[in-house]
Amino acid sequence: MTDEQSKKSKVELIKEASVGLRGTITEELADATTEHVADATTKLLKFHGTYQQDDRDLRKLRRKEGLGKAYSFMVRNRIPGGKMTAAQFLGELDIADELGNGTIRITTRQSIQLHGVVKGNLWDVIHRINAIKLSTQSACGDVTRNVCCCPAPLRHNGLRDQLQRLADEIAVHVRPTTKAYHQIWIKDPETGAREQVAGPPSEPEPDPIYGKAYLPRKFKIGLALCDDNCIDAYDNDIGLLGVTEGETLIGFNVLAGGGMGTTPSKKQCFPALAKRLAFIQTEHLLPVITAIILVQRDFGNRADRSQARMKYLIHNLGVLAFKAKVEDYLSQAEAICGVAEGTVPRPLPQPHPADVTGHDDHLGWHEQGDGKWFLGLPIENGRVKDEGELRLKTALRILFSDHVTNARLTAQQNILLCDIESHQRATIQKVLADHGVVTVDQISNTRRFAFACPALPTCGLAVTESERALPGVIDEVEAELRELGLADAQFTIRMTGCPNGCARPYNADIGLVGRSVDGKTGEGRYTVFLGGNLIGTRMNAVFKDQVPRGEIVATLRPVFIHFQENRQGEETFGDFCDRIGVEALAKVGQAV
The missing domain is CATH 3.30.413.10 (Sulfite Reductase Hemoprotein, domain 1)
Structure with missing residues (x-):
């Protein structure tokens, strides 16, 4: 091992040797003699949207019986802004019923997790998620995770539609360029083969944003408005806080370095809210985001994963020094984004005085501003299931099959049923009541x-x-x-x-x-x-x-x-x- 390698964590070496996140994933999935994959492969599978887990309730019993762990996988979707069609939601329910543990879970980043997926079903699950035009790529791993933004379909002024479009653009821009995901999980349309479409290259495809080893740790981006911080912009690596004049979006305050994880036994570890970095015009978002990611890529801690989030880099450098490095990387970022050098102003402008003033969970009935309604439905801890008198999963199946065309997932693990005609409201309320599903007016604020x-x-x-x-x-x-x-x-x-x-x-x-x-x-x-x-x-x-x-x-x-x-x-x-x-x-x- 070289001196340079000795300064890197084990995970860094695994990423570098993976040939664009391929490793031996395909070979290990094809091995029917085991119910789990090797540790190195678990690290790479995260980039593909899945974690290897085991049922910890069964550990003691299985140990007594001389058995190993009851392994399974959690599979997470990447759903920018939490937008889903009815067909996609029904598809997720079908996959959970047929190949998972029968439940789905809405996450705190506007996504869906499936639990209880055994190794033999993992390929089918991820493949079927792609078949319903969703993806699991980059839902986990040391890359930009699901891009969050306010999910409410309030169309009276177009502000939230702008946020949603920007969330989609950012998500596409920061998606890794490696073809490994497609080669491993998507069938060859000509042969129908389950194996890789083509053999892996001898070297990974060059990724202009992530390089060979991707980021030191996970990276999160979220967009919000000052009067409605429903996605907790300050606890993202990059929070984009929309600043408005009247009903016009004039730009964003860029917040950098948020993160909730910590290790109490290590004094140098701490949770943090993001720091106010700069105010930028909307058209400069992608270059500035790219420059920030590049700084984290090149200067983030790759030796100690407990110190690898960008919040620690900013803490160690100081906000002004970090901002200067971002400015240094703007030319490279502009080239990656395909815009002329000098497009983004230097130095980056100071933050706008505007800041967060409110929060709205968007629960209950709301007029969308286009003649239709949406219903924000509380889902306790995001778990969609049928249990006792509460038959939430069945109710949602009925609603998405016959009455509701699309939905949005929230950062509070709830769901918004969208684009509802006025005459449908009574029917939807009856379906929910008949299945024991409570609405926001029936639960406490607590x-x-x-x-x-x-x-x-x-x-x-x-x-x-x-x-x-x-x-x-x-x-x-x-x-x-x-x-x-x-x-x-x-x-x-x-x-x-x-x-x-x-x-x-x-x-x-x-x-x-x-x-x-x-x-x-x-x-x-x-x-x-x-x-x-x-x-x-x-x-x-x-x-x-x-x-x-x-x-x-x-x-x-x-x-x-x-x-x-x-x-x-x-x-x-x-x-x-x-x-x-x-x-x-x-x-x-x-x-x-």
């Missing part, structure tokens, strides 16, 4: 703004429960707030099963992050964070660590009481906690 990551039993990183635990936590919180007369309070609770922050817990009013498990009882323990806000512009702070699942609400109760007694006007819970401070709130809890 439940409305809460969501969780999947965690156990499928996620290999999970320390504690999350998706399966949060509904019970919400039940208890609802009871406390009703008793205190705070049922109408509007705040968000976000829970994750580990510190990686997939459900964005670190800028929530209340963040619950899995920390450890009691060795005797098996009960999960959580770090409780307080003081973020619904509009996503403020980090919260640790209120109490190692709180047992059964004591979460008891731990919060004194704070709720203090909020009820000392709230100023219409002050939100997160604003109150930030004003008082977690240290003072901790003393309140001790005094009760």
Whole structure:
């Protein structure tokens, strides 16, 4: 190993040797003697949109029976802006029923995940997703992930349609150029063969943006408007905050370096909100985005993956030095984008004073502005399934088969049913009611703004429960707030099963992050964070660590009481906690 190689992480060496993300994926998928793939291949499969997992609920039992892990794969779609046709949604349900675990999950990045896909079905799943004109390419891995933007089809001023078009353009621009994805997962139209269309090249195709080894870590881009930050622009690597004058989009404030993941045992690791970098005209978006990615590609940490996100590069360089490097790369970026050198102004202009002022989850019935309606439907933790009296999956099958032509997925794991005629509203409401599906007017504010990551039993990183635990936590919180007369309070609770922050817990009013498990009882323990806000512009702070699942609400109760007694006007819970401070709130809890 050379000195240069010794400074790179194992994953970096795997990427470099993969010949454009091919590796031995095809050969290992064809091997019917195993139910899993090798570790190096799992790293490459992420770029193709899938993670190898196992059912952790079954580990102990299988160990006793002398069996190995019950392996399966999670497959994630790339769906820019969360836009789907009815046929595509029905196709995802069919794939889940026939080749997965029968459920689909809407993610916090406006996408869909399928769980429980065994190795022998993986090729069919990814191939069928492409057959319905969706894709899994770059849904995971060290590249730009799904590009998010406000999903609401509000057409009265065209602003959100502009965001959606830009999200599509960006997604196409940042997609890797390697032909590996097509060669591995798409049938040859002439022969119908499942194998690669052509043998891999001796060298990977040159990728002008990503180079040979792609990015040091995952990279996220999101577009929002100042009065509606429904996608949490500040926790993206690049947040594009649309600035308007009246009903005209005049450009974007570029935010750089957001990221929710952290490793508590490493002091140099932390979650972060993006920094305000520059204001740019809409026509300059692609070159500026490209220049930022190139800086992260060339200067991001490739030795320590825990320090590889762009937020650490910006922290180490400082915002001004990072901005200078972006300006240095603008000429290269302009060439990649096919525009004349000097098109983007240098130096990059200072950020516009405009900033986030609001958040809208777009739930309930709304006029679109074109004579039609959309219905924002809450889906608890994004899980689409039939269970007991709640037959959500069946209801959506009926609606997408006969009544609804398209939908949008939200960053809160909900769904918007779009382009509905006025005369259809009553029928749609009846279908939902007949299948036990609740609408936003039937749930509390606490439940409305809460969501969780999947965690156990499928996620290999999970320390504690999350998706399966949060509904019970919400039940208890609802009871406390009703008793205190705070049922109408509007705040968000976000829970994750580990510190990686997939459900964005670190800028929530209340963040619950899995920390450890009691060795005797098996009960999960959580770090409780307080003081973020619904509009996503403020980090919260640790209120109490190692709180047992059964004591979460008891731990919060004194704070709720203090909020009820000392709230100023219409002050939100997160604003109150930030004003008082977690240290003072901790003393309140001790005094009760």
